[in-house]
Amino acid sequence: MTQFADFIVSHTTPSAPPACPEIGLHLAADAIALWEATEIFLERPNLPPPYWAFCWAGGQALTRYLLDNPALVAGKRVLDFAAGCGASAIAAAKLGAATVDAAEIDDLAIEAITLNAALNGVAVTTLRADVVGTLGRWDVVVAGDVCYERPMTDHIWPWLKRMAESGTLVLMADPGRAYLPKHGLTELARHTVATLLTLEDREFREVVVYRLTGAS
């Protein structure tokens, strides 16, 4: 086992998110303690939170939506963008996607996705890269909980829109984050998702699953 894998396994517990219990994941319970442990482990201060150790409200709802609508991904080339723990990628693989890529910019997330895919007995290709700008490679792109910061939203939105305009099915799920664009989205479903007080300021969040239309 690599040092990263060892760190993940020793700081998480195999468990299942409430909204998509079909998917087993290495998940943590306390974000702050894990955040501090990660900074010590990597010997780097001011890291972003350990997103990879949680299935966020958006990720839970999006994964639920895929599990309830398997035809959307069966036989398709799927990208889970900003995959975190990789729950949606794993669901797509379980549902018979032709290929599944999971893109992340966090090394620990990449390792967590690999461990989580193995836990579920499926194959997911991890892309440790900022794939924003890459076109024509996927039939379906899923992105859970990606509008939590303005710079990230500004970075990814033109690309997601362009893909939607060129015929890629772009699905996203958002629990009311401040930077979610107001236009170019069609609501597909709504889920009330149990979450952790260590991540959110409440125990439940209403999450909307959208399809990007591309129109502004």
Ligand SMILES: C[S@@+](CC[C@H](N)C(=O)[O-])C[C@H]1O[C@@H](n2cnc3c(N)ncnc32)[C@H](O)[C@@H]1O
């Ligand atoms: C709030 S988490 C959501 C994770 C997962 N989609 C979910 O809903 O559980 C946001 C994730 O976006 C990742 N991220 C941020 N910018 C990215 C980029 N340009 N490319 C890939 N991943 C990115 C972060 O590392 C983090 O894991």
